[in-house]
Amino acid sequence: MSAELAGSQIPDYILHLNQQIDRTGMDSDIDKQAEGLIGKEFPVLDHGFVRLVDYMGSDSAIVQAARVSYGDGTKKVSEDRGLIRYLMRHRHTSPFEMVEFKFHVKLPIFVARQWIRHRTANVNEYSGRYSVMKEEFYLPKNEDIRFQSTVNKQGRSEKEVPQELKNELLGYLQSSQKDSYANYDKFVETGLARELARINLPLSMYTEWYWKIDLHNLFHFLRLRMDSHSQMEIRVYADVIADIVRQICPIAYEAFYDYTFSAMHFSGLELKAIRSLFLNCNLSVEDLVTQGLSKREAKELVEKIKKLKEL
Numbered sequence: 446m447s448a449e450l451a452g453s454q455i456p457d458y459i460l461h462l463n464q465q466i467d468r469t470g471m472d473s474d475i476d477k478q479a480e481g482l483i484g485k486e487f488p489v490l491d492h493g494f495v496r497l498v499d500y501m502g503s504d505s506a507i508v509q510a511a512r513v514s515y516g517d518g519t520k521k522v523s524e525d526r527g528l529i530r531y532l533m534r535h536r537h538t539s540p541f542e543m544v545e546f547k548f549h550v551k552l553p554i555f556v557a558r559q560w561i562r563h564r565t566a567n568v569n570e571y572s573g574r575y576s577v578m579k580e581e582f583y584l585p586k587n588e589d590i591r592f593q594s595t596v597n598k599q600g601r602s603e604k605e606v607p608q609e610l611k612n613e614l615l616g617y618l619q620s621s622q623k624d625s626y627a628n629y630d631k632f633v634e635t636g637l638a639r640e641l642a643r644i645n646l647p648l649s650m651y652t653e654w655y656w657k658i659d660l661h662n663l664f665h666f667l668r669l670r671m672d673s674h675s676q677m678e679i680r681v682y683a684d685v686i687a688d689i690v691r692q693i694c695p696i697a698y699e700a701f702y703d704y705t706f707s708a709m710h711f712s713g714l715e716l717k718a719i720r721s722l723f724l725n726c727n728l729s730v731e732d733l734v735t736q737g738l739s740k741r742e743a744k745e746l747v748e749k750i751k752k753l754k755e756l
C-alpha cells in the first residue's frame with residue numbers, strides 16, 4: 446500500500462474488496478455507442494471537423510486502475526459512479542490517465558495555434574512542406590462578426606455590427622484569402638519549394654492533425670476551452686469533443702462537469718468574506734442529502750463549512 450493511502454487516510458472505496466462484480470451491460474453499451482462514433486466526421490465551423498479515430502478504456506478502466514492493487518475488486522455500476530466521483534472530487538487524477546482518445550481534427554491555423562499550447566497531448570500535423578496546402582479558409586458566419594468587447598479584452602461584445610461593415614470585413618477576408626492562395630499556387634507550380642511558397646498563407650487557412658490525449662489532460666483542455674472566456678472558434682471544437690467523451694465515459698464526464706467545469710474556486714480572502722454568511726447556519730448531513738448530495742459528499746460539505754466558520 447502506498448504511503449499516501451496508509452492508516453486512517455484509506456478511502457472507503459478501497460475497503461470494499463472482493464465483492465461480486467456486476468457491471469452488466471456497462472462496457473458493451475459503451476462499445477456499441479463508440480462503434481457509431483468512431484470514424485464519423487462531426488462538422489465544426491465552415492470546413493472543419495472532429496473525428497474520433499480510436500479510444501482506449503472507458504469508465505470501467507478508471508475504476509479498474511483505482512483498484513489495481515486490490516484485484517479487480519467490487520462493485521455495481523452505482524458504486525463505480527461513487528468511486529469515480531470520489532476520485533474527481535479529491536483530485537486523484539492518475540486513474541483518469543488510463544483512458545485515451547485519438548482524434549483527427551481539421552481546424553483553421555489560428556485555432557491550431559491556441560490548441561497546440563496544450564502540451565500534454567501527442568500531435569501529428571499535415572505537412573505543408575511535404576504536401577500542397579488545400580484551398581480552404583475559414584470565414585466567420587455573419588452572426589459571429591462582433592465588435593471588440595469593452596469589458597473583456599480578449600472577447601467580443603454583444604453589440605450588433607452594421608451589415609455594411611460585416612460585408613466589408615467578409616469581402617476583405619475572401620479577396621485576401623483568394624489572392625494569397627493564387628500566389629502560393631503560382632509559385633508551387635514554378636517548382637519553388639513548398640516550404641517557401643507557403644510562408645505568406647493566412648492563419649485562416651485550414652490544417653489537419655491527429656491529436657491523442659489521456660482523459661485527465663483532456664478534461665483540463667475542456668475546462669479551459671469550453672469556458673466562455675475561450676474564443677468561440679476553439680470552443681465549438683471543445684464542445685464536440687466533450688460530447689464524444691460524454692458518450693464514452695458518461696460517469697467520468699458527469700463528475701468532471703460537476704466538480705470541475707461547473708465548480709468555482711474561492712481565494713482565502715473571498716472565503717473570509719463568505720464566512721459571515723455561514724456563521725449562524727447549521728446545515729446537517731440530512732438537509733444536504735435532500736439537496737441531491739450523496740451522504741459522503743454531504744459529510745464533506747459539513748466539514749468544509751465547519752472549517753469556514755473557524756477562519
Ligand SMILES: Cc1cc2nc3c(=O)[nH]c(=O)nc-3n(C[C@H](O)[C@H](O)[C@H](O)COP(=O)(O)OP(=O)(O)OC[C@H]3O[C@@H](n4cnc5c(N)ncnc54)[C@H](O)[C@@H]3O)c2cc1C
Pocket residue numbers: 562563564565566599662665669670674675676
Ligand atoms: C481564455 C484563454 C486565454 C489565453 N490567453 C493567452 C495569451 O494571451 N497568451 C498566451 O501565451 N497564452 C494564452 N493562453 C494559453 C494558456 O496560457 C495556456 O498556455 C494554455 O491554456 C495551456 O494550458 P496548460 O499549460 O495548463 O495546459 P497543458 O500544456 O496541457 O498542461 C497541463 C498541465 O500540465 C502541467 N505542465 C505541462 N507542461 C509543463 C511544463 N513544461 N512545466 C510545468 N508544468 C507543465 C501544468 O500543470 C499544466 O497546467 C490562453 C488560454 C486561455 C484558455
